[in-house]
Amino acid sequence: DSGVTQTPKHLITATGQRVTLRCSPRSGDLSVYWYQQSLDQGLQFLIQYYNGEERAKGNILERFSAQQFPDLHSELNLSSLELGDSALYFCASSIIAGGPVEQFFGPGTRLTVL
């Protein structure tokens, strides 16, 4: 157990819908990263937050948005869902942004869009 929690574990929804994925980082970690892993694919970096502020942006679609709250948990919002958005979504946390500190991954949320 990495100490990073993600809810829900599984999510099944229909095209055109909107969902919210939630991530709670390890106690003391200020930085949260979001990744998308499609079937049999590598990890695509989506976005990073540090202490409530957006720090870095990757290949995140305009239909997707995220935020980090004062209690440091983060939410990833996916809207106008398409079949191709079906994937495993991981969040990871680390103590600080910048610096050789390990990212600890959560268990992931498996999103299925029908």
Added chain:
Amino acid sequence: GENVEQHPSTLSVQEGDSAVIKCTYSDSASNYFPWYKQELGKRPQLIIDIRSNVGEKKDQRIAVTLNKTAKHFSLHITETQPEDSAVYFCAASRNFNKFYFGSGTKLNVKP
């Protein structure tokens, strides 16, 4: 942006043999290169990492080498065991912000 390529996509070795996985990157400013192991249905876990000011790092049976001039880095696993079977991902990052991952190598260690 950064582009990380990883080879081979699958690797099958006999228990006790060595396994080598190679990655190349495109952004010469990348300065941090972690390797992750992902078992089926589980989260990625860091197994070793290397910074750009170091050419090689070893941790028991696992080692990573970095060639900054050629922009490639490799994972070496010696004396492989069945429990090493998993998907391995390399990644590259500039200043620990954006992380760009390779497409993964499925390692199968046959007993």
